[in-house]
Amino acid sequence: MMVPVQLQTDHNKKKTTVIALLDSASDQSFITTSLAHTLNLNIQSEATIIVNTFGGKAEKKKTKRVITSLFNAEGDFINVELLTNDQITPPLQMGSVLREDELFIREHLSEDEVLRLLKKNNDTVIPGILIGMDYFNSVMQLDEPVIRLPSGFLLTHTFFGAVISGAPQFDNGQHERSHFSKRVTNSCTILQSNQIDISDLCKLHTTGIEDMTSDEEINNQIIADFYSKVQIEDNSIFVCFPWKPNKMRLPTNTHLP
Template sequence: MIVRTRIFNEASKEFEIVHALLDSAANQSFMASALADRMQLDYHSETTITVTKFGGRAAKKRVKRVTANLFNANGEKMAMEFYTQERIIPPLHLNELSPADKRALNEIFPEVEEIVDRQNITPELLIGIDYFNYVMQLDVPSIRLPSGIFVTSTFFGPVISGLPRHCMEDPENVRLCERVLHAYVTQAQLDFTQDYSDLWKLPNVGIDELGTNEEENDRIVKEFYDSVELKDEEIYEELNRNLYVDDVLMTDTSTASLFHKYRACKKIFSNISMNLRQFMTSDPICNQMIDSKDLTNGKNIKTLGIQWNPVQDELQIRCTLQYDEEPTKRKVLQAVHSTFDPLGYLTSLLLPATIFLQDLWNLKYSWDDPLSTKDSSTWRTICENAAGSIDSHGVTDDGQTAARPNKTEV
């Protein structure tokens, strides 16, 4: 999304309108070097940063740090710190809003003096996640215009995002590179024959992210969610629900459809230069159909940190409740929270231990006070009862118990 801001020019002693790109996927905010020089801003410091481009290419470069006050139309200001960058993104062409959308905007936001469209702009600021939530007025609900695009309130005024309804209803007649970026309507003017990965690269051309590998991975996944347009609708929706960091979890009822999902997932991730691999299913026939270089060869298979046996299609969760010969409240607390159970399968098994810990608080034990003989015996019984296995039964929407229970090893 693009917003219009105002910066005070120390040379001309006047406010100058500057366009800023709002990018929640960027870890830092950036300013074009030419803008910093034109505004005669003071550089606080100069440093070397490591930048990582999409695809893992890393490089070091020298940047300068500046601070600027950005003003909205009401004269209110917001101080921000930026790293300088030679270029934010290439010029963008702003297309014209539909008459119905213009009428709706004039009715909803009568204070807006003009609608910026039908022109070319060059954003000179990028506002990253460090200030993004301060700029966005998240407590104000978004409004949908007649064309299907959404209006969102920000500190600098209303902005528009989304895809017009006619693009969603007739996707065959819409260029794949068409996307809304600007505060009113922006379509990136790209060559239709270029690589589809440019769809998500456009907002960050010239901008290299800062941060750890984990932050970079989070940004990549977010850009995948927000930007990829080439998709199999059914597979994409399932990916959207079942992608957690770098794990994809999906189910199906037949070998053919499961293999189809494997190929569709490979294609979707390949379009954004990501290699989805280490596949494994509980269907031995499907495993034989999967390309050997994509099939996992490890015996220790985990999903969400839980051991999975694909041959028997069972999850194996280890309960680490163990009795200590000299139990204290501290040791009980450590034991209760030592079992990793992100899906809550062992809740019924661990509940007695949790209740026992609450009882220790009510009995006013200090952290390292030895438990009484009675309480120590109770804790021993709880730990012994936690050994073995339990049957976990799924329940369907109509209230009937699932036909195939899953045994959870503990």
């Protein structure tokens, strides 16, 4: 899900509108390094993180932590801590609102929300911010119901306005199969500057002894297993969550009466 948000520069308090990607798979929130520099945001601290992209290789990166405020169209704001990263995602294509959904939206939403939802039709955007799970409770309006639009898309209310997401459904019960957008799913571990990364101790670089399975090979296997188990039944898509190997098996309660 993508929403427009406003940020203030630290030097003249001028507001700038950028696109934010809401990503529940990320446990941290990010801002592009270039945007943080443009807004002249003060650096609070530096840290080293490990970033895992879905289907990509885990990378260790140095990042900076900044604090800023994200404003909605009404002028309300939330304070956030963001980590800098060179890129959030590749350019993403914004879909167009279908005709039957547009009629529903015009009937049930305010004029300002209608204009905002229809403004970005078929545009290519580059998100400047990624909002992860650390701020999801502040962004998602959990007291508002999620509305299924006539096409099958979902209309979700957020702190920054209504968002359309999901996939359309058709009379024959088949889902529209479109290409999957590349999206970042981050798993980050913060390493303080005075801490040792103990993962390096498991490898003997001088003798060439390493784990026989690289992170990239594991991730590629996870992707292959994930897509091989996708099934479409009764107008629903069923998937099996991917898991990495060598994880401890959890106890079961099947022996209980």
